[in-house]
Amino acid sequence: MSNLIVIVYPTEAKAEEVRNKLFGLQREYLISLGDAVIATRTEAGKVKLNQIVNTTASGAAQGSFWGLLIGLLFLNPLIGVALGAASGAIAGALTDVGINDTFMKELSANLEPGKGALFLLVQDMTADKVLKEIEGYGGTVLRTSLDESKEQVLRDALGRASAQAEAPAAS
Template sequence: MSDLVVIVYPTEEKAEEVRKRLFELQKEYLIKLGDAVIATKSPDGQIKLHQVVNTTAAGAVSGSFWGLLVGILFLNPLLGAALGAAGGALGGALTDVGINDDFMKQLAESIQPGNAALFVLIEDMTGDKVIAQIKDYGGVVLKTSFDETKEQLLRNALASATAAAAAAPAEVPAGGASS
């Protein structure tokens, strides 16, 4: 069974840093991701989803290959490739893998403009090691499907990083402060 975690970050760049770190952790076999999508909200309220895999493009590539192959059989490879690409793109656009797009857009309505929500579908993970790796990025947990104990552990870890960042003293300019 997969778990869903949604964490809000102050910027899209911060959310992208965390997503990249999660992909690195996946290479270390500490987490297995089903999907990782960043949703942003523009100042005019538009929601945009930044997906890792573009299913339309993937469908077009796959469809053009199969269309080319069928076209060769019927002595018209260009027409076959074009029809295959169009069919594959349509099929890819209609395919929704991972987290439901409508769900992500609806949940992203609640974030502030300029913020970014990282949606992560976790198939398996070593919880304590993954949380230790992402806690320093901060963020606020918006929603999880974890049990209450795991969710509270995640909330506490992210909150401690956010509190530490807020409590850090402001840097003194290079010339130092004069009295």
């Protein structure tokens, strides 16, 4: 079963830094991510989603391949590529992989402009090692589907980093 975790960072760049760190941990088999999206809100109030998979481009590429193959069979590969790319792009745009886009936009509508919300769909993780790696980045837990004890461990780990960042500023 996957768990949803949403953490708000002071900037989009900080959220991107944490996402890249998690991708590194995924290569070390410490975490398995189903999706990792960064949401920001512009000054105008529009929510932008920075997703790792562009389903429209992926669909167009797959459609082009299959269109070329079918076009070769019917001796008209150019039309096959064009029709395949168009239908693949449409199918890709209509496909929603991972976390629901509407849910992310609704949750991010209340973000302060400039902040970045990192949406994670975690399939599996070695929690103690992952938390140790990301606790230095701080952040505020906005929402999770974790049980209360695991959520509190996450909040405490991120809270320690926030407290350490504020301590030198107070001195």
